[in-house]
Amino acid sequence: MNCVINSGSLYETSSYFYIRKSEVRVKYYGLIESVVLSFLNNYFKESVLAIVELIDVKKVYPLGKTEVHAVKGVSFEICKGDFISIAGPSGSGKSTILNMIGCIDVPTEGSVLINGTETGGLSDKNITELRHEVLGFIFQSFNLIPVLNVYENVEFPLLLGKSDMSKKEKTDWIDMLIEEVGLSEWRNHKPNELSGGQRQRVAIARALATKPEIVLADEPTANLDSVTSEAIITLMKKINRDLGTTFIFSTHDPSIVEVADHIIKLRDGLITENYRHEDSRACGSDD
Amino acid sequence: MRDVKIALRNLTRQKKRTILLAAAIAFGIYIITMINGFTGSFIENVSENFSNMLAGHIFVEGVEKSETGRTLNIVRNDEELMLAIEETNTPWKYITKRSDLGGTLIFAGESMRQSITGANWEIEEYFKQRIILKEGTFEQMQEEKQGIILSEKVAEKLNVEIGDRLLVKCRTYTGQQNVGEFVLTAVLIDASMFGGTTAYANISYVNELLNLQPEEYMTLGIYLEDMDLIDQAAAALYANLQTKVSMFERQSDDDENPIIAMLEQQDEEEWEGLRFQLMTLNDIMKEVQQIVNVLNTAALIILLVLFGIIMVGVTNTFRMVLMERTKEIGTMRAVGMQRGIVRKLFLYEAFFISVIGVVSGLILAGLTMFILMQIYWGVETPAFMLMKNGYMTFILSPLQVLANFAIVSGLTLVAAFFPSNKAAKLQPADALRSTN
Ligand SMILES: Nc1ncnc2c1ncn2[C@@H]1O[C@H](COP(=O)(O)OP(=O)(O)OP(=O)(O)O)[C@@H](O)[C@H]1O
Ligand SMILES: [Mg+2]
Numbered sequence: 001m002n003c004v005i006n007s008g009s010l011y012e013t014s015s016y017f018y019i020r021k022s023e024v025r026v027k028y029y030g031l032i033e034s035v036v037l038s039f040l041n042n043y044f045k046e047s048v049l050a051i052v053e054l055i056d057v058k059k060v061y062p063l064g065k066t067e068v069h070a071v072k073g074v075s076f077e078i079c080k081g082d083f084i085s086i087a088g089p090s091g092s093g094k095s096t097i098l099n100m101i102g103c104i105d106v107p108t109e110g111s112v113l114i115n116g117t118e119t120g121g122l123s124d125k126n127i128t129e130l131r132h133e134v135l136g137f138i139f140q141s142f143n144l145i146p147v148l149n150v151y152e153n154v155e156f157p158l159l160l161g162k163s164d165m166s167k168k169e170k171t172d173w174i175d176m177l178i179e180e181v182g183l184s185e186w187r188n189h190k191p192n193e194l195s196g197g198q199r200q201r202v203a204i205a206r207a208l209a210t211k212p213e214i215v216l217a218d219e220p221t222a223n224l225d226s227v228t229s230e231a232i233i234t235l236m237k238k239i240n241r242d243l244g245t246t247f248i249f250s251t252h253d254p255s256i257v258e259v260a261d262h263i264i265k266l267r268d269g270l271i272t273e274n275y276r277h278e279d280s281r282a283c284g285s286d287d
Numbered sequence: 288m289r290d291v292k293i294a295l296r297n298l299t300r301q302k303k304r305t306i307l308l309a310a311a312i313a314f315g316i317y318i319i320t321m322i323n324g325f326t327g328s329f330i331e332n333v334s335e336n337f338s339n340m341l342a343g344h345i346f347v348e349g350v351e352k353s354e355t356g357r358t359l360n361i362v363r364n365d366e367e368l369m370l371a372i373e374e375t376n377t378p379w380k381y382i383t384k385r386s387d388l389g390g391t392l393i394f395a396g397e398s399m400r401q402s403i404t405g406a407n408w409e410i411e412e413y414f415k416q417r418i419i420l421k422e423g424t425f426e427q428m429q430e431e432k433q434g435i436i437l438s439e440k441v442a443e444k445l446n447v448e449i450g451d452r453l454l455v456k457c458r459t460y461t462g463q464q465n466v467g468e469f470v471l472t473a474v475l476i477d478a479s480m481f482g483g484t485t486a487y488a489n490i491s492y493v494n495e496l497l498n499l500q501p502e503e504y505m506t507l508g509i510y511l512e513d514m515d516l517i518d519q520a521a522a523a524l525y526a527n528l529q530t531k532v533s534m535f536e537r538q539s540d541d542d543e544n545p546i547i548a549m550l551e552q553q554d555e556e557e558w559e560g561l562r563f564q565l566m567t568l569n570d571i572m573k574e575v576q577q578i579v580n581v582l583n584t585a586a587l588i589i590l591l592v593l594f595g596i597i598m599v600g601v602t603n604t605f606r607m608v609l610m611e612r613t614k615e616i617g618t619m620r621a622v623g624m625q626r627g628i629v630r631k632l633f634l635y636e637a638f639f640i641s642v643i644g645v646v647s648g649l650i651l652a653g654l655t656m657f658i659l660m661q662i663y664w665g666v667e668t669p670a671f672m673l674m675k676n677g678y679m680t681f682i683l684s685p686l687q688v689l690a691n692f693a694i695v696s697g698l699t700l701v702a703a704f705f706p707s708n709k710a711a712k713l714q715p716a717d718a719l720r721s722t723n
Contacts, residue, residue, distance in 0.1 A: 104621050105716035125625060132623025139719070143618040147296035157622045159289045206622070 050077030050113075051213060051246055052101055057110035059096050059269075070096040072269040073110070078248065078262065080213070083240045085257045086250040088266030094250035095218050097266070101248060102135055102216045103127050115213070132161045136207030138217035138249075142199040144191040144206070151187050154178060154205045161210070177205040181235060197228035204235060208245070217249035221256065233259060290628060294635035301608075305640060308604055312644025312695060313651065315593040319691055320652035322586040324681030326579050331682060332675050333575045334514065334568055339417055342383045342406075343508025344517050344568045345524065349561045350535070350553060358553050359460060360505040363561065367531045368507055375523040378516055381413040383508040386493045390457030392437075392469070392486070394445045401441065401486045403455070405493025405504075413510055422449055423473025428489065434472030436487040442474045449474070459498035467496045514568070521567045528563060535564040545570040594695065598702040601640075605633060605706035616710050617718025630704075630711040637703030641696040649688065656681040 059071040071093045078084055086094050099105035100112050103119050112119050114134060119127065136157075137143075144153050154174050158165075165173065178184055181201035191199055200220060207215045217236070221229035233256055240247050257263055265273035298305050338344055349362045362368065365384070372379065386405040391398050406414065408429050415425050421439055428434045435453065437445070447453060448471065455467045469488060491501055511520055528534055535549055546566055553564075609616075616629055659679045674680065 099716045099719075102621065104617075104719065105714070128620070128623055128625050131621060137618075137621045139618070141614075143614060143719070145293075145615060145618070147293060147300060156619075160623045160625075160628075210623070 051080040051115060052078040052248070053113040053116075054097070054101070055111045055113070057097070057100060057107045057112060059093070059100065059105075060108045070269055071100075071107070074266075074269070074271055075110075076264055076271065076274055078246065080246055081240070081244045082246055082261045083237060083259065084246070084248045084262045084264065085260035086248065086264045086266065087252060087254075087257050088250075088272075089252060092266040093269040094252075094266060096269075098216050098218045098248065098250055101214075102137060103131050129161070132157065132210060134213050136210065136212035136215040136245075138200070138203050138207050138215060138220045140219040140222045142191070142196070142203050142223075144199055144202055146191055149188050149190050150178060150183055150194070150202050151175075153191065153202055154209055157206060157209045174205075174209065177208055180239070181205045196224050197232065200224060200228075200232055201235070204232070204239070208239065208243070211243075212245065214246045214248065217247065219250055219252075221251065221253065226255075229253070229256065290631050290635055294632050294639060297608075297632070297636050298639055304604060304607075305643075308600060309640050309644040309647065311597050311600055312641055312699065313648035315590070315597055316645050316648030316691060316695060317652045317655075318593065319586060319590050320649060320683065320688065321655065321681075322582070322589070323687050323691070324652070324656055324683045326582050326586065327682035327684065327687075328675075328680040329582070329673055330572070330575065330579050332673055332680060334572050335675065337571055337575075338510070338514075338568050339414070341508065341568070341571070342385060342411075342414060342506075342510075343381075344511045344514060345377075345509040345521050346566045347507040347509075347524075347528070348505060348564050348566075350564055351561055352553075352558060353461065355462070357462070361460070361499070361561070362504050362507055363500070364502075365504075365507060368528070368563075371524055371527040371531060372509070375520070375527045377509060377520050377524055378512045379509045380512050381410070381510040383407075383411055383414070383510075384490065384504040384506070385508065386490050386497060386499065386503075386505045388457055388488075388493050388496055390455045390496075392441075392445060393454040393456065394447050394451060397445045399441060399445055401437075403435070403457075403486045403488050403493060405488050405490035407490050419476045421474045421476050425473070427472050428487075431470055431472050432489055433468060433470050433492050434489060435469035436473040436475055437471060438486070439474055439476055441486065442471065447471050455496070457496055459496070461498065463498070465496055465498070467492070517567050517569050521565060521569075525565050528565065533558075533560075533562040535562055537565060544573055590694075594698050597695075598698050601637060601699050601702035602706060605637065605703045608633070608636075609706045609710045612710075613713065613718050613721035616713055617715050617721065620713070620715040621719065626711040630707045633707035633710055634700055634703055637699050637707075638696055641699035645692050645695055 053076075055075050057071055057074045058069070061068040061070055074093075074097065086097060088094055096105070100107050101114075103112070103114070106120065114130065117130075119130065122130065145156060148156060151174060154177055155170070158170060158174070163170065175184070175187075178187055181204055183198060183201055183205070186194060186198060191202065194202065200223075203220075204215075207217075215236075220236070221232055224232060236247055236249070237259055239245055251257060260277070262276045263273065264271060347362070347368055348360045351359045351361055353359055362384075372382075384407055388403040388405065389400070390403055391400050408415070408425050418436075420436070423436070428436065437447070442448075445453070451471045453469045453471065455469055457465050457467065459465050469492075475487075490504060494501055494503060509520075511517060525534065525537060535552060537545060537549070549564055549566070619629065620626075660681065662679070664674060664677050664679065
């Protein structure tokens, strides 16, 4: 018998061998085969499986009597812990794709999987729960709740679902987040008393409040000057590294694209480039 | 708590709008509360004023038919009446016996028609408490057999002073011409709307002028301890009297005024001797009750129209709010707020507006009532019957207030529900794309 190093060929060889012996043996081995495969599959899922997966996603918007094909069949995977940039000119479908990943919009065709779960079949209640627990959002125009102050805005998502944090833990966690984004002094101010950069920092802190696995940011720096933009990107990158949170952000600013681990470029609703930076860590590795 | 907090803060975002909407609700509640308060006291004041005027809650009168076909009121012997009152345990407080005389008072060339009520001042305790004399006393009345009490206005018109003697031209019970003389003993401050047309004298002298026996009289009036007992006591008394004397039927037809029905019956029928009739204040008040019913119906229509307008206002306001906050709703939904909570936020907001409106409307109504109750309107206004001794009164049942509150906030919530539901059903992506 050959010395087989490839597990796949081991099964092939042995199957082949046993098929000739008896039907029972084939069945027996087939069982082992499926157990091993599912183990491998699970192991794969745990560590290196894509946290987000898009399979041939299309989005068509009705526009009067015509239709707009905003996304025309897009497939890609996103690894856990990555810093991903979705780039492309205006109207290329960046927001549409981010909305579908964020489960605030549904694809016309194809599937979006979050942590291996097909989101298409979930009820509004479950989708909302998924958004609350797994996803965080940062918007181009900040979208803070005007009647709440900085602390309350950051706290807001935490009040929406059940939480296993004690009151003290909660306060400490929120204060830590506010400190992290450098707004401790502004804790009790309302959004309209803050600058754009400061508002976006509040939004970042809010997006992190529920400790989401994925943070989605649709052009988070479009409303900010270049210095502030850089600071915001640096902050997001730092959080990405410190907490291992997956960041997916869209931008059309080439200088910002460069800091990403994984870059997806779009044009007219299709992917034109999809690559990882060579110097970024390997997808799925733990460091 | 979080929802309540956000809803409360949302109220302060467009203060002017919140205030306007709450003011509209307050205005509605104000009008309704005023009308309710007014009609609540209306019936009570009117019946009290009537009972003062008529000297009782239940009246028993004997009725005779003269040869000329006129009906005459008289009680010749009240033994049976008194026995019936005793046997039925009528809860009376005061009993009055009065005779009425229509006549013309003449003094120094001035003359005036007056209805002169003859009363026994020894037993008219209730009346004496209610009447305020400007000059003279009731003791003097009891001493002066031919004494007369005129209202201030009449005394002025006839230009008489205490001690002056007035001539009276009248007819006896059976219709003969008669003349007598009164001495002005007291002047009363008009304490009833009819003060100007009624004068008070001693029954003994009035009976003389009417050519009646001293122990005879026309109307037996019974004041009960409690006005609520009128119907019950009257029914018992009527049943008992039926076994003793011949009674006129008491009509219980709801549509017709029972007194008018009885008078019609007396006009048509022929009979010999004395028959009795029993009337109550409630019979008289039936007409008034109809007025109250009309008022209440009007109030209800006003209420419905007003709240229709308020509901349209609430719906429109919340449509506007929804448009303004579309993006915010999208954000909250994206962050993980469930649909139901979005709806709840808006409904809380609507509820708080209605609470603010209702409370301020009630406070305003309370203040207005308080001020109106302090004003003395006098007794010469035609509205006197609606008031209590010349003062306006308002009676509001807490249940009514509560019901009004429930109706208003219920309707506000219904009006706010549709925009709220629409807000809750927004697709987060569509909401976030909103340019507001
Ligand atoms: N709700 C909608 N109804 C109709 N068409 C839409 C809708 N949303 C987006 N589109 C269209 O879909 C296409 C992709 O839009 P999308 O917003 O995803 O682009 P984008 O890459 O985010 O552009 P930008 O950089 O300007 O934000 C555009 O042509 C746009 O006009
Ligand atoms: Mg966009």
